[in-house]
Amino acid sequence: MKNDALHDAISATASEVLTPHKLQPRTMKKRKNIWAALIFYVAIGFFILNLIGMVGTVVLDSLGQQWFNTWLPKGLFTTQWYAFEFSDHDIVQLLSNTFIVAIGATVIALLIGFPAAYVLARKQFRYKGVLITFYLLPMLVPPLAYGIPLATVLLRYLGGELPGVILVNVIPILPFVILILMPFIEQVDTSMEAASHMLGANHIQTFFRIVVPLIIPGLLTAGILTIVRVIAMFELTYLVANADAGTLVVTLYGDAFASGMRPEQAINAMAVVYMLTTMVLLIIALTFVKPTQFVVRLKGE
Amino acid sequence: MAEITHLATEPKAVSNKVAFRVDYASILLSLPAILLVLGLFFYPLLSGLATSLRPTENATTFSLTNYIQFFSTPDQVNTIWTTFQVALPVTLFSVLVSVPLAYYMRRGVKFERILTIILILPITLGNVMVAQSMLDYFSPTGWFNRVLLLFHIIPQPVTILHHWLAVEIALFIQGFPFTFLLILGYMSAINPDLERASRMLGAKASQTFWRVVLPISLPGIAVAFCLNFVANFSVFPSANLVGEPSHETRVLAIAAYETAFTSYNIPLGTAIALLMGLIELVVIGVVLWLQSKSARGATISGGKGV
Numbered sequence: 001m002k003n004d005a006l007h008d009a010i011s012a013t014a015s016e017v018l019t020p021h022k023l024q025p026r027t028m029k030k031r032k033n034i035w036a037a038l039i040f041y042v043a044i045g046f047f048i049l050n051l052i053g054m055v056g057t058v059v060l061d062s063l064g065q066q067w068f069n070t071w072l073p074k075g076l077f078t079t080q081w082y083a084f085e086f087s088d089h090d091i092v093q094l095l096s097n098t099f100i101v102a103i104g105a106t107v108i109a110l111l112i113g114f115p116a117a118y119v120l121a122r123k124q125f126r127y128k129g130v131l132i133t134f135y136l137l138p139m140l141v142p143p144l145a146y147g148i149p150l151a152t153v154l155l156r157y158l159g160g161e162l163p164g165v166i167l168v169n170v171i172p173i174l175p176f177v178i179l180i181l182m183p184f185i186e187q188v189d190t191s192m193e194a195a196s197h198m199l200g201a202n203h204i205q206t207f208f209r210i211v212v213p214l215i216i217p218g219l220l221t222a223g224i225l226t227i228v229r230v231i232a233m234f235e236l237t238y239l240v241a242n243a244d245a246g247t248l249v250v251t252l253y254g255d256a257f258a259s260g261m262r263p264e265q266a267i268n269a270m271a272v273v274y275m276l277t278t279m280v281l282l283i284i285a286l287t288f289v290k291p292t293q294f295v296v297r298l299k300g301e
Numbered sequence: 302m303a304e305i306t307h308l309a310t311e312p313k314a315v316s317n318k319v320a321f322r323v324d325y326a327s328i329l330l331s332l333p334a335i336l337l338v339l340g341l342f343f344y345p346l347l348s349g350l351a352t353s354l355r356p357t358e359n360a361t362t363f364s365l366t367n368y369i370q371f372f373s374t375p376d377q378v379n380t381i382w383t384t385f386q387v388a389l390p391v392t393l394f395s396v397l398v399s400v401p402l403a404y405y406m407r408r409g410v411k412f413e414r415i416l417t418i419i420l421i422l423p424i425t426l427g428n429v430m431v432a433q434s435m436l437d438y439f440s441p442t443g444w445f446n447r448v449l450l451l452f453h454i455i456p457q458p459v460t461i462l463h464h465w466l467a468v469e470i471a472l473f474i475q476g477f478p479f480t481f482l483l484i485l486g487y488m489s490a491i492n493p494d495l496e497r498a499s500r501m502l503g504a505k506a507s508q509t510f511w512r513v514v515l516p517i518s519l520p521g522i523a524v525a526f527c528l529n530f531v532a533n534f535s536v537f538p539s540a541n542l543v544g545e546p547s548h549e550t551r552v553l554a555i556a557a558y559e560t561a562f563t564s565y566n567i568p569l570g571t572a573i574a575l576l577m578g579l580i581e582l583v584v585i586g587v588v589l590w591l592q593s594k595s596a597r598g599a600t601i602s603g604g605k606g607v
Contacts, residue, residue, distance in 0.1 A: 036405050037405075037410075039401075039405075040402060040405045040406070040410070043398070043402060044402065044416060044420075047420075047474075047477065048416075048419050048420075050438075050445070050474075051419065051422060051423065051474070053438050053444045053445065054431075054434040054435060054437075054438040054474075055422075055434055056444075057434065057437040057438045057443060057444055058433070058434045058437065058438075061437055067437075068442065069442045071444075071447065111333070112333040112334045112337055113334060115330035115331065115333065115334070116330065116331050116333070116334035116335075118330060119327045119330050119331050123324075123327050125327070131331070134335070134338060135334060135338060137338070137342065138338065138342050139528070139531075140527070140528075140531055140582065140585060141342075141346075141531075141578045141581070141582065142531055142532075142534060142535025142554070142577065142578060142581060143535065144535050144537060144554045144557060144558065144574055144577065145346075145535065145574045145575060145577050145578030145581070146342055146345050146346050146349070146574075146578070147574075148349065148557055148558070148561050148570055148571055148574040149345040149346065149348055149349025149352060149571050149574065149575075150341065150345035150349075152349075152352070152561075152567055152571070153344070153345050153348050153349075154345075167341065168341065170337060170341070171337070171338070171341050171342050174334060174337060174338065178334070203326060228425050229425075231425075231427075232424075232425060232426060232427025232428075232429075232430070233427070234427060234428060234429050234537075234538055235535075235537060235538075249427055249429050249430070252429055252430065252433065253429045253538055253542075256429070256432070256433045256436070256542050257541060257542065259436075264436075264437075267433065268433075268437070271430060271433050271434065274430060275426065275430060278425050278426055278427075278430075281425075282421075282422075282425050286418065291414065291417040291418045291420075291421050292417055292482050292485070292486055294421045294424055294425065294482070295421075295424070295478075295479055295482040295483050295486065
């Protein structure tokens with residue numbers, strides 16, 4: 001049977017063989033697909049339902065006066081916990097810190113990562129694999145492992161101010177930026193650069209007037225994905241930042257960890273503020289990038 | 302690791318082969334990135350190593366005191382075991398659940414975009430937010446228990462929070478979408494002709510899965526496992542917030558942080574942090590080694606979807 005099929009495949013022309021066999025699995029698939037689809041949608045649906053429940057609980061709790069043993073909180077739609085939270089923390093300061101760190105770290109990562117990715121995408125050289133491993137290593141070591149020594153070293157030189165926090169956050173996102181940018185650079189046809197050289201432009205002119213404009217979609221993708229990522233990055237900022245340089249997520253953790261200090265609803269109000277910030281950025285991001293790009297791409301497309 | 306490297310180095314622009322020598326422009330362009338990784342990643346690691354080899358913070362002599370102290374204290378050594386108990390099951394489970402689901406979704410499904418958008422929510426929200434939102438939802442009077450009680454699935458509310466299980470759930474909520482989308486990206490890149498060829502040669506769907514799709518996806522699955530394991534092995538906020546950080550979920554990250562910043566024993570804390578990184582790298586090394594060994598057996602070299 002197997003040999004016959006193999007023989008057929010070799011002797012007959014592709015179209016002759018492919019058409020009937022292509023149809024056969026299709027019809028078989030349809031019968032099986034009902035069960036597969038059921039399992040798939042039940043599994044994913046269960047996950048998503050719990051997710052919605054979790055987020056919904058936080059939002060409702062922050063808007064109600066109190067919540068004991070009922071389906072919905074009592075005294076719904078009060079803003080008292082938000083007022084509490086705004087008087088407790090300087091939310092404006094936290095928001096501005098969060099954005100300064102996210103945008104600052106992203107800009108630095110792009111400025112540093114782009115030339116590095118350019119070399120990797122364009123040049124062939126010995127030990128290139130070693131260099132790539134070197135760049136990607138921060139992604140494979142947990143932030144706490146280098147964060148604890150980093151915090152003690154950095155505090156000695158830079159202190160826990162915003163510049164230090166920005167710099168620290170560049171480390172884990174640099175590999176990410178390089179990985180995103182490399183395929184974009186590879187896509188740019190080298191003949192464009194060759195033509196530019198031939199027409200008398202030097203390396204620097206070619207780089208800024210040919211390569212950079214063509215890479216802008218890549219830079220935009222990398223930038224927006226990185227900003228969303230940095231907003232949620234917790235460990236390094238937590239280890240390094242002093243009280244004035246705290247970001248939203250670090251403050252949220254501090255509140256949640258010392259949960260006896262303030263009402264639970266107020267912590268959830270803080271969580272909603274943080275969540276709204278990430279959601280706004282996510283929505284902006286999704287107009288530029290595909291949702292699957294939030295996960296490291298394993299292959300250059 | 303090997304996989305990322307392999308894919309990344311794949312030369313697309315063959316015509317641009319400038320010869321195998323490093324020019325000054327390339328060095329100059331790479332220098333900022335190299336200096337950043339050296340200065341903010343390797344230097345802290347090495348200075349941390351030096352710190353961890355000192356009995357006290359200001360001592361001038363080197364000794365293995367901190368490491369000996371760590372390994373001779375049963376409570377401390379147990380944190381390694383605890384960390385594995387927390388990190389390994391949820392990583393394996395995430396990967397095991399992701400593989401069949403990604404296999405089903407590899408050619409696209411209905412509502413794909415909205416499904417992926419919801420799935421990336423936990424990734425963008427981050428581990429702190431996930432843990433915080435679990436506190437109400439999984440509480441004895443939270444919606445999770447209420448729904449189960451309503452349908453008489455459980456006789457009385459189950460205690461989930463402040464146990465090992467809560468940390469597993471927290472890690473799964475973040476880790477599953479991550480591994481799922483990673484493996485999905487890999488599987489959907491496999492050339493459909495390979496499957497078609499397998500089916501044409503008489504293999505059943507299950508045979509095709511086990512002997513064609515799975516072997517080709519194995520490098521991607523291994524990388525997804527590794528990246529997820531890194532995150533789970535260094536679990537910190539959720540182990541503190543929804544776990545039981547004093548005992549049941551006293552993972553290496555908590556031990557390192559508390560020793561360094563609560564008991565102000567920075568040398569010992571740094572030693573624990575470095576051990577955490579080292580153990581985690583060893584696990585990754587073993588996984589990628591196993592993967593490369595198994596890949597040698599397969600005749601179809603996978604990864605690029607051919």
